[in-house]
Amino acid sequence: MVNITEKIEQIQQELARTQKNKATEYHIGLLKGKLARYRQQLLEPGPGGSSSAGQGFEVAKSGHARVALIGFPSVGKSSLLSKVTKTKSEVAQYAFTTLTSVPGVLEYEGAEIQVLDLPGIIQGASEGKGRGRQVVSTARTADLILMVLDATKPDSQRAILERELEAVGIRLNKERPNVTFKLKQTGGIKVTFAQPPQKLDEKMIASILRDYRIMNADVLVRDPEVTVEDFIDVINEQHRSYIPCLYCYNKIDAVSLEETDRLARQPHSTVVSVSESLGLQDLIERIWEDLKLVRVYTKPKGSKPDLEEPVILRLKRSTVEDFCNTIHRDFKDKFKFAMVWGTSVKHSPQKCGLGHAIEDEDVVSLFTRG
């Protein structure tokens, strides 16, 4: 097997030396496409290799959502985990403590949120080193990435982690590019732009697709701001994860209040001191908000609703039908209508069908046939 790491390095070097201008634009685009392909190969277990390699690390998903902690060693991930979750993970006051993934459960507003501490950082994962691959595959399954940073360290720490995640196909706080890409059997490459593109053109798309040995495909670019990188992400769709990320700056007790204020104002950021127990409640609130979970309270016919134990749904899958499915897989077959109290309806209560989208803190009564 040709060493992919070397190939990646070669491309990176070439990218670094190639001057960016109109003439080299296509070449750079092609190189980026190749880079994405090789990186992908690196993350996939080799043919005939130990196919169970990814399983050893995998932690069973439990609770309503999963949060993955990512950060450099000794930024306090384990201490944070033990402060905010029920499960006590072993914390030692020295570096490189976490060697295996220890899940903790954060209980908030009736929801159980699984919090995973990933071993060390994923640095080197993009080069296929060590257990990086498994760490990456676990990180991908997270509903939220909590990047734990050290407030006393320079901003570059964050950039390093972001670059690593970027290299393994994880996109933080980013929407999937608005591009439809359909593989075809015949017909060649057909590219349509809904609006004149600002950063792409047909030739670029065609040459990248050719490099991927894709001869027949329909491409519809809706957003004029789509970049070459975005397009490459679309081709590698199944290996890309778009995950919200919350940046948690720890150790604020070691910096000034002014610096704390500055950090808190960064986008998607929150500040804590795990050792002094500062800002932890705010952190939990922010996690809850970023997970965008929906609490639904069930109300049995003719009696008060149970306001203690909500059913937890995802915002993206929170119709009355999804709610039925949490009760029983066959429940929706008996479904007649639902009465809904709350912000999702104009007047409370309102009669709703299966397709109605429920909002947070709605109270729902289900009516069945027979």
Place this chain on the structure above:
Amino acid sequence: MSEEQREEIDILESIYPDEIEIHSETSYSINLSLDTVPTRLLVVHVQYPRDYPEVVPILDIAVGDHEQDSDEEEEQRAVEQPQFTYDFTSSDVAELKASAKETAEENLGMPSVFAIVSLIKDAAEQMYEDRIKDMELARMKELEIAEEKEQAKFRGTPVTAESFAAWRTKFRAEMGWDQKKERPNGRLSGKEIFERGVEEEADEEEDED
């Protein structure tokens, strides 16, 4: 061509046997290797007007390519890698030319090329040294500023439980995080409706049955 001019060229040829290039009876150039790391080259073109040395010579200075004796240069580099290198700009050359012209005028009436060339070499070397020093100073300043900036975050109001709490209250108010429970039109969430006991019963169930 006057005797004085010929004589001066003879002398220069013996001073700069390897560096001089004769173009015609009255024009030549001298390739100056400066004592800098890495070596920088300057080419001084000299042309004698008919009445030289009664009038000043026509001088031009150009920056030479430093490809010559690359072996030696490589070696030198290996020995001592300077942190900064500098390439003369056109304004540097203009400055050198101006001082060369001054010297030429001071020496009016006698052959002056050697004096001029020596002056150019000294001035250029001095200039190179100064420029490098400026760059070093600028870099040091940059580092200092960066370090200062990095250190600044450790100075100021200390973060304590009290100061943090005060900051937090202000910050949350500024971000409007504590008001978000209030929804437009004073609409209540389903939970709030039941908590406040203001719910209307689902009387439709009788209708439908």
